[in-house]
Amino acid sequence: MSDAGILYLVPTPIGNIDDITERAKQVLASVDLIAAEDTRHSQTLLRHLGIERKLVSIHEHNEQQKVAWVLEQLQQGHNIALISDAGTPLISDPGFIVVRECRAKGFNVTALPGACALTVALSASGLATDRFCFEGFLPAKSGQRRKTLQSLLNEPRTMIFYESPHRIVASLEDLAAEFGNERQMVMGRELTKQFETYLTGSIAEVIAQVNADSNQQRGEIVLLVAGCPNKSDDDAPSAEVIATLNVLREELPLKKAAALTAKIHGARKNTLYQWAIEQQ
Template identity: 50%
Template structure:
């Protein structure tokens, strides 16, 4: 895709700029992003303390406006009024590309509805960074963001995705990564290929791959692999995946919440016609 380009220092008045910031390595802030942050009237930030530290590193002094999930609806109208009055604003998240599992879409939606130009300033994204190094099919993928915090909801979400043929990408936190991997094993099967990308672009960056069971065991055995921020990628069920197995795993995930694993697998196999061993290793 090609078209007219703008110089790095061009900041149109009355525009909202959605600016990607580093996910770890500060060297990943683009020259255009830096110039935009220097020139806008104010910067809307998810956590102003975090963004103030980033700006200080680069010698940028701009007014900051807190914009997060708890106040976005309330202040979006006021921000759009400022844009319509001719001010330019930037929107940043704590790290990476705004709106990707972060606040901001309500402001962008309101600005576009009001006819305000909204321009992306592309850059780092943990989602794309992880996908680029995972060695999994990337022509078609599904981004599921963060899994539900509660176990029952998380298992239901995963079981609903058991037959998905596209590469699956999730964000996960340090205190839930073990549970998420255990639930993924139950939903997708122990042998499904997967990758964990941890602390991308940071000092202790690691990328682990193997089967889901391999990764579950490695994370359980190494406390260092339970620290930081995670992207979990799971290989999709092949295009020729047996629909019975996918149905069986969904049933097993649900039944195992109420029954012993062996009993749940037996019933799920009978109801779906899937091989019992494909649902439960016991």
């Protein structure tokens, strides 16, 4: 498709507008069309850069319907830049369907490097960076959120989540309930902006800092949680704890038995429950 257009994936600043790259500015100024998550938000950025281009809205609610239009524009030889409100397109933002279909039809897709909140937070966190997993936004409801966290209890890699300010306290409390108060974490807030902050320590310590300062419950938030440490034979419950658990399991579901055993012996119920699961 030598005469076809190119789809460019262009990162935009996550806060500090000066983080836009020279290449990103050149591409935005040269393409025929810009597909934006929120055209009003993106118009402000383009106005600051002195760029005037036609903006078309592509967001999570209309992406499926817009695919045919994108393919048609590329077929006609028009170059398109896809941008999100902030950061790298497709990272917890729309664009996956468009990119998938463009690839399937043989169109050229070019991604530019640039700002991304998860990599900014990870590099500054002090947590392990050699291996990590990005989980996006946690579920909005506590029940589903805790199920998701339970599935990650033994994840050895550093875990990264995005979170909304109005849910941050509840999500931190669910993290403590599932991972324990002592698991190490970092909370990055308003990254690259004037009021950027990093809160570090155990989950309990971060909760205390957030509760003590209401400003920490505002803005864009990234949560980073240390992976589960390598297990050893020393991590197994004591014989006394195992004996209590076995007695209670005869009369109760495993989860309830583990919770009561943990309460009796001062152990962590999630750790005990997971250990019991692994023994089955």
